[in-house]
Amino acid sequence: MATTELQTRLVETFHRWLQESNHHRWSPHHPLRRIALEAFQKMGFPTSRHEDWKYTSLAPVLRPAYRIEPPSPAETSSLLSQLPALESLPGPHIWMLTGIPVVASLPPYVRLDSLLYSDGEVPPWLGEILRPDAETFIALNTAFAPDVATLSLAGQAKEILHIAVVTSAVEEPQLSQPRLCLTLEPEARGRVLLSFHTLGSYPSLTNFVAEVRLAPNSDLELILWQTEPSESFLITTVGAELDRSARLTVWTLALGGALIRNNLYIRLAAPGAETQLFGATMVSGQQIVDHRTQVEHQAEQCLSNQLYKSIADAQATVTFTGRIYVHPRAQKTNAYQSHRAVLLSEKATVNARPQLEIYADDVRCTHGATVGSLDEDALFYMRSRGIPLDYARALLLHAFLSEPLKSLSDAALWEYADILIAERTHLQAVKP
Amino acid sequence: MDNILIIRNLRVAVEGKEILHGVDLEVRRGEVHAIMGPNGSGKSTLAAVLAGREGYDILEGEVLYNGMNLLEMEPEERARAGLFLAFQYPVEIPGVTMATFLRTALNEIRKARGQEPLDPIAFLKIARERMSWVGIDPEFLQRGVNESFSGGEKKRNEIFQLLLLEPQLAILDETDSGLDIDALKVVASGVNRMRSPERSFVVITHYQRLLNYIVPDVVHVLYDGRIVRSGGKELALQLEERGYDWLRAEGEELVLPSIS
Numbered sequence: 001m002a003t004t005e006l007q008t009r010l011v012e013t014f015h016r017w018l019q020e021s022n023h024h025r026w027s028p029h030h031p032l033r034r035i036a037l038e039a040f041q042k043m044g045f046p047t048s049r050h051e052d053w054k055y056t057s058l059a060p061v062l063r064p065a066y067r068i069e070p071p072s073p074a075e076t077s078s079l080l081s082q083l084p085a086l087e088s089l090p091g092p093h094i095w096m097l098t099g100i101p102v103v104a105s106l107p108p109y110v111r112l113d114s115l116l117y118s119d120g121e122v123p124p125w126l127g128e129i130l131r132p133d134a135e136t137f138i139a140l141n142t143a144f145a146p147d148v149a150t151l152s153l154a155g156q157a158k159e160i161l162h163i164a165v166v167t168s169a170v171e172e173p174q175l176s177q178p179r180l181c182l183t184l185e186p187e188a189r190g191r192v193l194l195s196f197h198t199l200g201s202y203p204s205l206t207n208f209v210a211e212v213r214l215a216p217n218s219d220l221e222l223i224l225w226q227t228e229p230s231e232s233f234l235i236t237t238v239g240a241e242l243d244r245s246a247r248l249t250v251w252t253l254a255l256g257g258a259l260i261r262n263n264l265y266i267r268l269a270a271p272g273a274e275t276q277l278f279g280a281t282m283v284s285g286q287q288i289v290d291h292r293t294q295v296e297h298q299a300e301q302c303l304s305n306q307l308y309k310s311i312a313d314a315q316a317t318v319t320f321t322g323r324i325y326v327h328p329r330a331q332k333t334n335a336y337q338s339h340r341a342v343l344l345s346e347k348a349t350v351n352a353r354p355q356l357e358i359y360a361d362d363v364r365c366t367h368g369a370t371v372g373s374l375d376e377d378a379l380f381y382m383r384s385r386g387i388p389l390d391y392a393r394a395l396l397l398h399a400f401l402s403e404p405l406k407s408l409s410d411a412a413l414w415e416y417a418d419i420l421i422a423e424r425t426h427l428q429a430v431k432p
Numbered sequence: 433m434d435n436i437l438i439i440r441n442l443r444v445a446v447e448g449k450e451i452l453h454g455v456d457l458e459v460r461r462g463e464v465h466a467i468m469g470p471n472g473s474g475k476s477t478l479a480a481v482l483a484g485r486e487g488y489d490i491l492e493g494e495v496l497y498n499g500m501n502l503l504e505m506e507p508e509e510r511a512r513a514g515l516f517l518a519f520q521y522p523v524e525i526p527g528v529t530m531a532t533f534l535r536t537a538l539n540e541i542r543k544a545r546g547q548e549p550l551d552p553i554a555f556l557k558i559a560r561e562r563m564s565w566v567g568i569d570p571e572f573l574q575r576g577v578n579e580s581f582s583g584g585e586k587k588r589n590e591i592f593q594l595l596l597l598e599p600q601l602a603i604l605d606e607t608d609s610g611l612d613i614d615a616l617k618v619v620a621s622g623v624n625r626m627r628s629p630e631r632s633f634v635v636i637t638h639y640q641r642l643l644n645y646i647v648p649d650v651v652h653v654l655y656d657g658r659i660v661r662s663g664g665k666e667l668a669l670q671l672e673e674r675g676y677d678w679l680r681a682e683g684e685e686l687v688l689p690s691i692s
């Protein structure tokens with residue numbers, strides 16, 4: 001590991017903050033932040049020799065001279081007048097503006113604490129689900145996040161809670177480190193949409209981290225909406241711990257951005273917990289999308305199911321690494337994983353790595369990874385009915401990619417996802 | 433010009449192996465031709481080449497469809513020009529609804545015929561009507577194309593498409609196989625409903641039974657990549673009785689001299 005310029009600047013900045021700041025709740029003096037900085041210094045940025053970054057080079061991500069400072073209060077309020085419209089999505093209810101949470105309107109079943117602007121407490125479990133020493137970008141976010149938005153959902157929410165994560169790079173390259181803690185109270189049911197956006201044309205790196213705690217019998221649907229065409233870099237890490245009979249479903253729609261890395265760490269910590277992970281990815285040009293999932297079966301009778309589908313065109317790359325870890329005590333485990341990819345060009349790349357570690361005996365586990373091209377028989381069947389080749393192709397791509405999102409419970413969101421996939425697969429453009 | 437289809441000395445290879453060794457066939461407008469022949473004799477290969485499937489090497493010969501050089505046309509151009517193939521093994525296309533698939537197909541073909549495209553409502557009306565002719569539930573329009581259809585449903589679906597797209601030349605590749613007797617009658621009545629002086633059929637089948645319902649004008653025997661015998665509908669009865677073996681000697685005698 002070579003120390004990069006960015007790393008040096010980050011460490012210097014942190015030390016300067018230590019001198020400038022007083023001991024408020026979430027100051028750089030907070031023990032967790034200091035531990036995180038040390039962990040970051042120790043680990044540094046991973047190179048491609050690092051097993052987890054074998055297929056995705058961070059070199060272009062680390063190159064820009066990002067501004068590390070979060071926006072000042074004045075900058076945040078001026079940002080409020082430049083927000084994207086996001087008309088086809090519900091809300092937004094909460095903005096995370098280059099790491100600073102700003103409430104637009106909160107549904108009654110949600111409680112939000114911000115450490116900077118309200119009298120929030122640092123949640124005692126911060127850094128427990130995602131320990132700072134576990135991974136560089138977790139360490140970095142823990143040390144540098146300007147605020148921690150802590151959300152608690154109780155009751156049976158009907159509407160979607162939309163959190164729009166915006167990074168502004170209007171005047172210079174910007175590093176943004178939003179941090180979220182989300183709790184579902186026992187029996188609560190909630191749906192959270194996390195959409196990712198950038199403003200401005202300078203490079204930006206958003207390093208988003210969320211820790212999610214699901215109490216017994218709670219049910220969370222989480223949607224990661226990464227659809228904006230942009231030249232930005234996005235790294236997300238979501239760590240979730242599921243208590244008895246809790247359910248977590250995550251849908252990831254990854255269509256835009258120069259480089260996206262999504263890390264999902266799911267811990268099924270008590271019997272009866274269930275998680276479903278769905279992903280739809282389409283990349284072209286030089287885009288890179290890298291999904292890493294890790295499902296840990298710690299208790300009996302838990303279920304995990306993963307279905308990811310990807311399309312790679314031009315020189316783009318999709319990587320899927322799916323780790324399933326079944327502890328010795330996690331008997332009667334069901335764990336399924338599938339990644340299916342379609343390559344549209346000879347220069348596009350798909351990497352799929354299932355990583356299974358199973359230490360219990362009574363386990364049903366299947367996994368599969370396929371890479372193919374479009375089904376020639378289906379193409380011929382459609383053409384033999386008069387459908388033009390272009391449109392037949394687009395129909396197949398659209399059908400292929402929208403499948404993992406079919407189970408989205410919100411009809412409006414599903415329709416919008418379907419439209420975006422249709423646009424991305426040129427379905428409308430080639431429609432006869 | 434009375435012939436809708438003329439095949440002359442068609443030789444076709446797949447992956448370096450010659451399958452059709454010189455097929456000659458002429459189909460006139462309004463006629464129904466049956467092609468029979470043992471497994472592996474090249475019937476589906478002939479149908480696929482006519483519909484324009486890729487992966488076949490045309491070694492020799494020509495095919496004229498309505499006077500056009502059929503082998504130079506893309507599959508979708510052939511369909512728009514009124515050619516239809518009912519597949520022996522209809523393809524499942526999960527995630528593409530029957531409604532999208534068929535409306536696109538029908539409107540493409542209508543466009544080629546100089547007709548206005550149908551809006552979704554007009555399309556549904558005509559689709560529902562034709563589905564009822566072959567006993568398919570209209571709910572199937574919302575399902576993926578052939579997705580999880582039973583064998584019989586897939587075959588009915590092929591005939592439904594025939595009824596919807598109203599081709600000039602329909603090639604039916606074993607649409608009768610795997611059908612119970614009621615479904616067979618449904619398929620046959622679908623075809624008979626479409627018979628007209630303007631429309632021709634090439635019906636590939638193993639069973640004389642189908643030809644009781646769809647009475648052919650001409651019956652051909654395709655044997656080892658050649659048409660070795662053509663006759664009236666009584667030829668089908670003879671085949672039913674005697675099998676194909678008695679044709680072998682004749683076939684070889686007849687055709688061998690013509691290949692180099």
Ligand SMILES: Nc1ncnc2c1ncn2[C@@H]1O[C@H](COP(=O)(O)OP(=O)(O)OP(=O)(O)O)[C@@H](O)[C@H]1O
Binds near residue numbers: 475478
């Ligand atoms: N793609 C292919 N690759 C290799 N051989 C092929 C291919 N397609 C067809 N063949 C061969 O060509 C021959 C003719 O096949 P075809 O499917 O045309 O027969 P058929 O007359 O339709 O038979 P059936 O009555 O069983 O449907 C067979 O020997 C078959 O194995």
Ligand SMILES: [Mg+2]
Binds near residue numbers: 477
């Ligand atoms: Mg066949």
